[in-house]
Amino acid sequence: MVKDFELMEHTADVGIVAYGASIAEAFANAGRALFSLITEPDGINETEYRDIEVTAPDRESLLVAWLNELIFLFDAEGMLFKRFDITDLSTTRLKARACGEVVDISRHILKVGVKAATYHMLEVDSSNGSRVRVLFDI
Amino acid sequence: MTWRETLDRLDDYCWEIPTSYKEGMRVSGRLFASEAMLEHILQEQVFQQVANVAFLPGIVGHSLAMPDVHWGYGFPIGGVAATRVSDGVVSPGGVGFDINCGVRLLTTSLTAEEVIPKIESLIAELYVNVPSGLGSKGKLRISEKELDEVMVKGSLWAVEKGYGEPADVDATEESGCIRGANPEKVSNKAKQRGIPQLGTLGSGNHFLEVERVSEIYDRDAARAMGIEEVGQVVVMVHCGSRGLGHQVCTDYVAMLGNAVKKYGINLPDRQLACAPIQSPEGQAYLEAMACAANYAWTNRQCIAHWVRESLVKVFGKSRRELGLEQVYDVAHNIAKIEEHTVDGKKLTVCVHRKGATRAFPPGHPASLPGDRATGADSRRHGSRLLHCRGYRDRHGDDLWFYLSRCGQGAESVGGQAESAGCRCRQVTGGQGNNSHDRKHGRSGRGGPRGL
Incomplete structure (x- = not known):
């Protein structure tokens, strides 16, 4: 079975490679990979959602903008997400519904603080299945 | 061609990456490292990043790499680049995400022998007083208007609110405030993240550490710092x-x-995104960066105040009796407009320091946080001043306590021999690097720890 995502070690930071049958699926899996760094995904209940819309000049920047929006929602509102339904995706615009819950320190073990998604080593590849790569500053 | 063949050796500790290495480099790269350290760095593709920074328009001198430089994103961590203010660029990646990440060192008149019997109560008290860990919220309740004041005033805001003393501001780089901060250039999202987090240590490689001075190399200079x-x-x-x-x-x-496209700037890595310093985009970044830098100084000012309160409570003595003075506070992720002499000419430049701390001429202190293996150094202009490290327990190991937020309690981390990582910080010259950002190298994360 093909993995949804993999973590990639980097000297100072951590990267992820996410896969999917489509770019939308790979973007959703990148979101799951991000939250797997922050906490154990199994411990996240789907009790709330946030509707997200981001725009960017190109597909690579859109991936960064998408992940940075998720990081913002975690940092500002304490949202831990488990499932992502990408409802609309073009090269420059993404709309999605992200489902999860607000962090509860008594139940969730927080692992790594993620400061931001970076443009370093950024890749969005749809030549042979969809594959995206992004490096986070932790 | 291997990296070793590319590098020109200038002396025992200085290596040059010539502009011929990569088309587009405007200046050469310079790396300060011993032969042994170079072997380690060679594995890290860091030279590629040093060469990429040399593409920045208006860069003067060299693209510099400090001795413990390592692979970052865009800029290497431990990278320094100065760009001409007149026609050069400013790059947020040359500062990093944690703007004005820095260190503050406080003295006490206590000895390790006096502190060790009370270390657990002290650490517990620090945990109560200094919010830390991922997702922690501060105990300060500030409005958006007060946040604007924090971003404009920096350390002074905290002192005026009773968190510390004017002498602390004097012992802080830039007196804890970069001029020209403009809160209007900071997004609502940034403010939303900043309001609840003021007065928190955070997580990752950030720490609050109770340290024992283990060696003094220059007694007079050390005394001048208390x-x-x-x-x-x-x-x-x-x-x-x-x-x-x-x-x-x-x-x-x-x-x-977007500015990179607008101004037609050629860059080998998107994380190096930049804009001319004189452009509206460049100015906006510098004004927003000053806001974040001032927020960081306020943050450390409040935390230092709570550290003092904790010590006063645990030891039942006054602040004066306990000698709780501030040695210095210095940033290591920042861009600053400075005057420097380059090739005999005085220039106004924007110095980007990413995981690098300034070390100006004699009299100027710099603090370099180490890791659990190497301790921390404070130095003045290249001469190693003193070395602090964990208390040596009866087994002869360096003993550290780390209390995690997740309830695992205390763990001790055994000591290691002094590593190259420590010696590498004996650099002389204009910059000291700091190894703290090598996050995977640290065994403890976030929160207070002691001796």
């Missing part, structure tokens, strides 16, 4: 601008990505 003897206890605070700074960097890397 450090008298081996065994004296000092406290180091290492943190930055929290979510506010992260969001400012996120916002401006995206915005300046």
